[in-house]
Amino acid sequence: MSAIYPFTALRPAPRAAAAVASVPYDVVNTEEARALAEGDPLSFLRVSRPEIELPPGTDPHADAVYDLATRNFTRLKELAPLVVEEVASFYVYRLQMGAHVQSGVAACFSIDEYDRDLIKKHEKTRPDKEDDRTRHMLAVGAQTGPVFLTYRASTAVDAAVTAAAQGEPLYDIVAPDGVRHQIWQVPPTMNQTFVDAFAALDSLYIADGHHRAASAARTRQSLAAKGAGEHDRVLAVAFPDNQVQVLPYNRVVRDLHGLTANEFLASLKRRLTVTAGGPAAPARKGDVAIYLAGGWHTLTLPSAAQSLDVDTLETTILEPVLGIDEVRTNKRIDFVGGIRGTSALEQLVNSGSFAVAFSMFPVSVEDLMRVSDAGGIMPPKSTWFEPKLRDGLLSHVI
16 A cells, blocks of 8 residues: 655746756766856756755755755745645646656655554665755755655556546656656645545656665655644655656776776686677676777676576676776766766776776666565665656655
């Protein structure tokens, strides 16, 4: 049984929606966020990444950053303006990227269910990232970006979503990356239909936004003295598993742990099957494309039906050959979302910033659910869901 709650959204006036909506705070670095917000005084990045307005080199976790987030949020409420709904509502949030379309339900979900693992997780979180978003939520008094949930597809939820997404949407914008975002406000008369449909679901799964969810739980603890309230819930958009799209999350490593390129390849060949050439994006589970010294190679991992390629890569190459013993914290490895394409991997290696790139086959939603159901943890940066939700279109005041 999954609890779902309507909420009085804080949202931009429709005419300002396109200017306010921004990429999630955690998919860009400070320089990228600054470039995206340049010339746009309404960009929500000025709230979610306020350090972009401070001098370069400013510590993004300094007190001044969170103080500026509060001031910028107050200013945006006036400029956009941002309005608070008078009636608690659910919303249908539809994303379209090319031919791919997915429709989810934006709502509040129970932090108590999150704490009890009824909303299932598949990643560990980092304390420093939790600290950042917890401070941000407390500073602005709102959850300003939704968690991305998924669930096993339900005909009852599908029917409710179809019925609600009729007529003119509240928002219909195309973001700079070409993704179309449409949001419909669900009529209050349909609220119980959504509550009943979600109550019949066995489980909800965090697809993306583990740090947002963990920070919402910590914020709830900080506000416990206030008694029960909106801080007991977390803003999320839930999509059926048969609509979500997972792209690979690729890896790049800065050096070859003292080996030359030829020595590294020879070491791999002693362990696994390596073929020169092949596609830059592997065509099947178990294959990894490696970019090294200006060329691609195809690596075939040991066959294991229940294992994840990202796990096997760690145990067969990253740790024993490259000496990367802790992927979550090792500074010699970095991760590149599949939306950036394999050309980004080539550029990183060709620039000399990295020595080798690993292009992965994407993890499936079924794998994510299987690992979550078993109480397991996937390696960090295992999944890249695309298209992504935009920050600033729907905020939850706590």
